[in-house]
Amino acid sequence: MKVLIVGSGGREHAIATAVAKSPKVDKIYCAPGNAGIGQVAECVNIGAMEFDKLVDFAKEKEIDLTVIGMDDPLVGGIVDKFEEAGLRVFGPRKNAAILEGSKAFSKDLMKKYNIPTAGYENFDSPEEAMKYLETSKYPIVLKADGLALGKGVLICNTKEEAMDGVKELMLDKKFGNAGNTIVIEEFMTGREVSVLSFVDGKTIKIMTSAQDHKRAKDGDQGLNTGGMGTFSPSPFYTEEVDEFCKKYVYQATVDAMAAEGREFKGVIFFGLMLTEDGPKVLEYNARFGDPEAQVVLPRMKNDIIDVFEACIDGTLDQIDLQFEDNACVCVV
Ligand code: AMP
Numbered sequence: 001m002k003v004l005i006v007g008s009g010g011r012e013h014a015i016a017t018a019v020a021k022s023p024k025v026d027k028i029y030c031a032p033g034n035a036g037i038g039q040v041a042e043c044v045n046i047g048a049m050e051f052d053k054l055v056d057f058a059k060e061k062e063i064d065l066t067v068i069g070m071d072d073p074l075v076g077g078i079v080d081k082f083e084e085a086g087l088r089v090f091g092p093r094k095n096a097a098i099l100e101g102s103k104a105f106s107k108d109l110m111k112k113y114n115i116p117t118a119g120y121e122n123f124d125s126p127e128e129a130m131k132y133l134e135t136s137k138y139p140i141v142l143k144a145d146g147l148a149l150g151k152g153v154l155i156c157n158t159k160e161e162a163m164d165g166v167k168e169l170m171l172d173k174k175f176g177n178a179g180n181t182i183v184i185e186e187f188m189t190g191r192e193v194s195v196l197s198f199v200d201g202k203t204i205k206i207m208t209s210a211q212d213h214k215r216a217k218d219g220d221q222g223l224n225t226g227g228m229g230t231f232s233p234s235p236f237y238t239e240e241v242d243e244f245c246k247k248y249v250y251q252a253t254v255d256a257m258a259a260e261g262r263e264f265k266g267v268i269f270f271g272l273m274l275t276e277d278g279p280k281v282l283e284y285n286a287r288f289g290d291p292e293a294q295v296v297l298p299r300m301k302n303d304i305i306d307v308f309e310a311c312i313d314g315t316l317d318q319i320d321l322q323f324e325d326n327a328c329v330c331v332v
């Protein structure tokens with residue numbers, strides 16, 4: 001079969017490498033790809049947001065399966081476009097990718113369905129946000145609602161820093177419209193663990209855990225980056241944590257999305273913080289993590305094509321997801 005992968009990062013390289021291992025696959029394209037990906041796939045000079053061109057390309061080349069790696073096209077509705085054209089595609093539709101596309105949405109979802117997360121309020125008025133900050137406890141966390149390349153989260157130690165943060169996000173529009181709404185959230189402490197999962201709308205299968213390093217500078221003193229390095233598995237993802245999350249987080253999220261009429265098919269990335277009060281969800285992503293995919297996918301034993309197809313067809317319950325008993329590390 002012929003596979004098209006959309007994206008240009010280390011994540012898409014990891015996806016392409018996994019796809020290349022499948023005996024079912026005889027040709028891989030990647031749009032736009034990068035030099036490394038060029039070693040396993042043919043790179044195509046079409047941008048990830050050029051939906052019409054990508055659909056035309058997939059039709060012309062008779063692509064059997066398209067895999068969307070990146071958040072922007074997913075949140076922009078690329079999967080809906082491919083489906084409307086009768087093409088098979090792996091990833092959530094626009095109405096489900098909102099799980100990552102709007103932090104205000106995901107926080108409200110967690111509150112409504114009792115999924116453990118930090119306490120918060122959403123604001124679309126900077127005046128209201130600043131008023132709230134007058135009586136808040138510090139440190140406090142500000143988050144741009146929309147996509148901001150993983151940089152839209154500000155941890156503020158003082159009221160002054162937080163006021164400046166509101167100005168930056170909502171008035172100066174540092175991240176454009178992503179800051180029209182912000183989430184102001186309780187600051188939590190604990191170890192962070194990333195968990196990737198495959199979802200077919202009803203069933204969720206957890207991949208192995210990983211640990212990401214986000215904050216710049218020694219001693220984690222700098223701002224958040226998109227991710228500077230990662231390893232898998234995480235020693236902090238214990239059986240106890242796994243049991244807790246299986247009970248209160250993973251299936252609960254999939255069921256909540258289905259109950260909202262936003263059936264989720266694809267990858268859900270759970271950013272967890274292991275707090276003293278138990279694991280809590282920091283964030284959801286609607287795709288493989290980057291760099292996490294680079295340490296998780298090489299450890300997967302299954303033919304990734306079988307797993308993608310099962311997610312699309314709603315037959316994930318029949319897949320026995322297995323990982324090597326080894327470890328993997330990636331430095332960006
Ligand atoms: P997010 O994009 O929501 O995962 O946030 C990026 C990073 O900011 C996380 O990986 C954490 O390191 C940090 N962070 C986010 N929310 C909180 C919080 N409520 N308390 C402490 N740190 C946080």
Ligand code: GLY
Nearest residue numbers: 226227289290291
């Ligand atoms: N490494 C975090 C992310 O992919 O969002």
